[in-house]
Amino acid sequence: MGFTIKPICKNCGYTTNAISVGGGRLNHNTQCGAPALNTETNEIEEINLYDYKKTEIDKKKILYFFYRNVIVEKTNQKYIPYYNSKMFIDDSEVGQHHWSNKNYKKSKNFCPKCKSFNLDFNDGGIHFD
Numbered sequence: 001m002g003f004t005i006k007p008i009c010k011n012c013g014y015t016t017n018a019i020s021v022g023g024g025r026l027n028h029n030t031q032c033g034a035p036a037l038n039t040e041t042n043e044i045e046e047i048n049l050y051d052y053k054k055t056e057i058d059k060k061k062i063l064y065f066f067y068r069n070v071i072v073e074k075t076n077q078k079y080i081p082y083y084n085s086k087m088f089i090d091d092s093e094v095g096q097h098h099w100s101n102k103n104y105k106k107s108k109n110f111c112p113k114c115k116s117f118n119l120d121f122n123d124g125g126i127h128f129d
């Protein structure tokens with residue numbers, strides 16, 4: 001079900017360990033791996049999208065004594081996942097890795113080291129289930 005990708009920059013050579021995308025048969029309800037930029041360390045890391053986005057119920061005061069439950073979505077501000085449109089150049093010629101409803105460009109992704117859009121996500125060669 002899931003697979004791995006390997007980031008490598010064609011401009012500066014930056015690379016990381018292979019990153020797992022998606023989840024396996026046994027853990028896909030709790031684990032959904034994705035490549036993301038850690039904005040504190042300036043490295044590409046694997047995150048779990050289930051930890052990245054959480055919905056919480058917030059009690060909002062709408063009048064002096066009326067409250068309403070509002071569902072708010074909170075994201076972990078430290079990470080920017082690579083499906084975010086500011087993390088790649090949108091070019092329809094470039095192939096994509098798909099997982100669920102998320103797409104990751106195979107090339108023209110943002111490299112955190114040389115700040116150019118020359119990073120490829122190569123097939124990491126491992127498919128797991």
Ligand SMILES: [Zn+2]
Nearest residue numbers: 009012111114
């Ligand atoms: Zn680079």
